[in-house]
Amino acid sequence: MNLVRAEFGRLAARRFVQLMVVLLVAAFTVTVLATLAGSRQPDAGEIQMAQQQADERRMEIGGLYDDCRQLEASGQSPADHYARDCEDLNPARIDASDHLPGVFVFDRQIRELAYFLIAFLCLFGFLVGASYIGADLTSGGMTNLLLWRPQRLLVLGTKLGALLAGVLGLSLVSTVLYIASFRLVGEVRGMPGVADAQFWADLLLLLARGLTLVLVASTLGFAIATLGRHTSAALGAAAAYGVVWEGGLRIVLEIVDAARPDVWMLSSYLGAWISGGLRFFANVDCFVTPERPVCDTSYTIGWPVGLAVLLGLVLVVVGAAFATFRRRDLA
Amino acid sequence: MSAVIEIAGLRKSFTSLRHGRRVALDGFDMLVETGQVHGFLGPNGSGKTTTLRTLLGLVRPDSGRMALFGEPTPERLPAVAPRFGAIVESPQFFGNFSGWRTLHLLAVAGGVPTTRVDEVLEQVGLRDRGEDRVRTYSLGMRQRLAVASALLKEPELLILDEPANGLDPAGIREMRDLMRDLAAAGVTVLVSSHILAEIEQICDHVTIISRGRRVAAGPVAEVLAGFDHGEFRVRVADQDRAAEVLTAAGLTVATLFDQLVVGGVEDPARLNQLLGEQDLWVSELTPLTPDLESVFLELTGTRPEPGVPRQVDESVLPAAAGDDPVAATVDDDRAAEADVSEGVRQ
Numbered sequence: 001m002n003l004v005r006a007e008f009g010r011l012a013a014r015r016f017v018q019l020m021v022v023l024l025v026a027a028f029t030v031t032v033l034a035t036l037a038g039s040r041q042p043d044a045g046e047i048q049m050a051q052q053q054a055d056e057r058r059m060e061i062g063g064l065y066d067d068c069r070q071l072e073a074s075g076q077s078p079a080d081h082y083a084r085d086c087e088d089l090n091p092a093r094i095d096a097s098d099h100l101p102g103v104f105v106f107d108r109q110i111r112e113l114a115y116f117l118i119a120f121l122c123l124f125g126f127l128v129g130a131s132y133i134g135a136d137l138t139s140g141g142m143t144n145l146l147l148w149r150p151q152r153l154l155v156l157g158t159k160l161g162a163l164l165a166g167v168l169g170l171s172l173v174s175t176v177l178y179i180a181s182f183r184l185v186g187e188v189r190g191m192p193g194v195a196d197a198q199f200w201a202d203l204l205l206l207l208a209r210g211l212t213l214v215l216v217a218s219t220l221g222f223a224i225a226t227l228g229r230h231t232s233a234a235l236g237a238a239a240a241y242g243v244v245w246e247g248g249l250r251i252v253l254e255i256v257d258a259a260r261p262d263v264w265m266l267s268s269y270l271g272a273w274i275s276g277g278l279r280f281f282a283n284v285d286c287f288v289t290p291e292r293p294v295c296d297t298s299y300t301i302g303w304p305v306g307l308a309v310l311l312g313l314v315l316v317v318v319g320a321a322f323a324t325f326r327r328r329d330l331a
Numbered sequence: 332m333s334a335v336i337e338i339a340g341l342r343k344s345f346t347s348l349r350h351g352r353r354v355a356l357d358g359f360d361m362l363v364e365t366g367q368v369h370g371f372l373g374p375n376g377s378g379k380t381t382t383l384r385t386l387l388g389l390v391r392p393d394s395g396r397m398a399l400f401g402e403p404t405p406e407r408l409p410a411v412a413p414r415f416g417a418i419v420e421s422p423q424f425f426g427n428f429s430g431w432r433t434l435h436l437l438a439v440a441g442g443v444p445t446t447r448v449d450e451v452l453e454q455v456g457l458r459d460r461g462e463d464r465v466r467t468y469s470l471g472m473r474q475r476l477a478v479a480s481a482l483l484k485e486p487e488l489l490i491l492d493e494p495a496n497g498l499d500p501a502g503i504r505e506m507r508d509l510m511r512d513l514a515a516a517g518v519t520v521l522v523s524s525h526i527l528a529e530i531e532q533i534c535d536h537v538t539i540i541s542r543g544r545r546v547a548a549g550p551v552a553e554v555l556a557g558f559d560h561g562e563f564r565v566r567v568a569d570q571d572r573a574a575e576v577l578t579a580a581g582l583t584v585a586t587l588f589d590q591l592v593v594g595g596v597e598d599p600a601r602l603n604q605l606l607g608e609q610d611l612w613v614s615e616l617t618p619l620t621p622d623l624e625s626v627f628l629e630l631t632g633t634r635p636e637p638g639v640p641r642q643v644d645e646s647v648l649p650a651a652a653g654d655d656p657v658a659a660t661v662d663d664d665r666a667a668e669a670d671v672s673e674g675v676r677q
Binding site: 013014 | 427
């Protein structure tokens, strides 16, 4: 318990953490203020006109949507005729607010804003996680601590626990404030939209997935920096992965006409987890013939697979970090 | 007296792609008993810090046995950690934390009453600078902070690696007084240092290491006695005739400017008698007793030669301690200590 208290104290006292919190607050404040400044309250006439335009649009695409569904039901791919996903043509997805330019509509726009929140919190967690242990290893702080508590795994585990608890606590608070701020913007200078129970359930699920991702990013930053003994090791590993694997390997796979390059990319599983599942299209020749009337090259990575891959990666990296740290000579 | 630190047959080597395998400790032995102020000496790169790091669980040994307060380490280190305080090499701290916060966090982590923080800051002379950020501290102040961190636990054993690093003369004196006070209060102190005069003043026992092996150990007086060759500085009016008389008596004589250095003298009265019988009257008769510095330089082979820059790995490589250092016992260690003087003469 004493160690946990000390680690929370150490985490909160780190200047880098304080700086990152200030940047986090600044980024969110700028986002909210920019939205507030760019939005306006529509009058009754504008709303009525937007409603008419939405009704007309629904009628236009209603027939297309029905045809698309029939084609899909017959086992054929709608991609060549209509859209990759028939749901894109669903008239129910059309709302009057789509025809109100310059008006912030909470229920229509909060998901995109939530993605920004999650991305920023992930970056925050990764950097803070890497810096927290990296600075300790290079500054001699870890050595000092181990002279007091010569239990390596306990000390490293407590540090990781304190980091995750700290990041989760800050993420929860900032998420609540962030969502509440935009809800307020929608109320006072925009439109709240139809925020029913289903909407809130979907939003909460998205945020829960996002917070899980924040914890994964924090853990990976911490574990990679532990393995590399430096904060920069985590940053370098992340940059190298992005350039070499996500960029370079993708190009190579495309050159060699690999059928499913996306299955080799961590970003696919990350996207599948955060969005609840992602649909990809295989890079294979596919022609509709009388013998083969159905030609669907799509495949889906569901969120369970995405979560399994992310957790598997975390387990491997954290396991390697703890195993290495247990035996390592400390300077 | 019971043993506080026991090290037997400790071996450690470091391997790197660039430099290959480098042996840091080669069957090193050490024994520190309760109440001792024990000096740990060795040239740069001889293995002092590696020994302390290994003892404190920061470095994994290749082989050998170590114990603190009779408990094998590193296995039982957590059990004895509350009983010792240590600083190893130049301790680093977060520059953005104040000295007080640094100690407070350690006290909280170690379950020590936080009231101790102010006490140790006062003890090491940092009372008025405790709230300043560590980055504003001088090297000497950081060293004081490190010592303060080691004292927080009110340890029974204090391990200090180069505690005088960066200290000004007054600071060195204060550190010496502090160690004396702690020793008087019953704290066992193991201190490694390059300032041999300091070690000679405050330590009652000493271990000297060279290239990873122990070359001497025991009470300071005994180690020095091992190098006492019965030499005297003699000043007489007729230097040449005195040299002839003493040489004829079987003593070794060397002429040094206006004086003679006579070796092999068991009783200085005999020397006086030999010269007096020949009507040669001694105007000065001074015993030449070895000091720790000369012993250290001789044992480690690091005595500087004019115009020849010495490299850090050029110290003497002593003979290996035993056939099977891992199996060596502390009793063997004690026996080895008794033979130190003989070993030194050879």
